[in-house]
Amino acid sequence: MRPRGYHEGAESTGDARARREELSAELLRARLNQGMTGKLAGEVSGMSQSKISKIETGRLLPKVEDVERLARAYGLSRRKSVELIALSAKACGETPTRRTVFHQGASADRPSVSRAVATSSLIRTVGVSTVPDLLVSELHPNVQVRAILTEGAVRSSPQSCEDARDASRRPTVDLRILPFHSTAELPGSTFHVYDDRLVVVDMVAGAVAITGAASVAQHVARFEELYAKSVGNVEMDRLLAAIAGERHLRPVP
Numbered sequence: 001m002r003p004r005g006y007h008e009g010a011e012s013t014g015d016a017r018a019r020r021e022e023l024s025a026e027l028l029r030a031r032l033n034q035g036m037t038g039k040l041a042g043e044v045s046g047m048s049q050s051k052i053s054k055i056e057t058g059r060l061l062p063k064v065e066d067v068e069r070l071a072r073a074y075g076l077s078r079r080k081s082v083e084l085i086a087l088s089a090k091a092c093g094e095t096p097t098r099r100t101v102f103h104q105g106a107s108a109d110r111p112s113v114s115r116a117v118a119t120s121s122l123i124r125t126v127g128v129s130t131v132p133d134l135l136v137s138e139l140h141p142n143v144q145v146r147a148i149l150t151e152g153a154v155r156s157s158p159q160s161c162e163d164a165r166d167a168s169r170r171p172t173v174d175l176r177i178l179p180f181h182s183t184a185e186l187p188g189s190t191f192h193v194y195d196d197r198l199v200v201v202d203m204v205a206g207a208v209a210i211t212g213a214a215s216v217a218q219h220v221a222r223f224e225e226l227y228a229k230s231v232g233n234v235e236m237d238r239l240l241a242a243i244a245g246e247r248h249l250r251p252v253p
Contacts (some may be wrong), residue, residue: 021058023087028056028069030074030253045073046188063189064088064208065201089208113198113209118196122146124223127153128190130166131160132202135167135175145173148226151180154243161243168236184229193219 014186042049054060061179071081121142125132130186134180135147154177168175178184190202199210199219208217
């Protein structure tokens with residue numbers, strides 16, 4: 001007979017603790033293998049030394065975004081990055097208020113995620129290091145896109161600047177640029193919010209789909225905060241023209 005409260009796939013508290021300890025140990029080992037101090041690791045990853053210490057000692061469960069940033073800072077292989085991000089996603093998923101699904105590559109094997117993406121009427125997207133693919137893809141005419149690109153993403157390549165300018169001319173896209181001089185704290189990775197029900201975070205090792213209501217609401221609030229500190233319309237056109245001129249591209253008409 002199964003005990004009360006049992007459900008298929010349930011895991012014990014001991015299993016959850018073991019997974020958390022494994023993640024902490026792996027991240028500590030990765031830092032030490034690189035010969036990095038906690039202070040240097042914090043500077044490279046954009047985290048505080050205190051936060052890294054708490055993660056490594058198991059006092060703080062890192063978000064998948066945190067693990068992604070640390071994996072990049074430590075130069076981990078794609079395989080190892082996938083392993084640690086999956087471990088973090090599973091650990092975060094044990095929290096009742098947040099359900100996180102980790103998957104590599106496309107989300108075709110996750111029907112619920114694919115349906116949410118396909119049926120969304122409003123997409124909010126933040127491009128941190130590159131221009132997101134959805135800004136250069138064909139979208140249904142009824143889909144509205146609110147997009148924020150960091151100046152770094154626009155400057156990442158001549159094509160990125162061209163893509164940003166092209167996206168700014170699309171009638172269903174409300175594009176803004178977050179300039180270098182902004183005081184806003186950048187997110188660790190590009191993310192997309194589909195309506196108010198799903199967040200997809202793009203990472204080197206794959207993608208993370210977040211469906212927990214509280215986490216989705218946090219990403220929406222984060223987007224609005226960045227939107228308020230970004231520039232649009234005439235000021236954005238001037239910035240894009242300046243970047244294009246520096247890259248010797250054709251001027252914005």
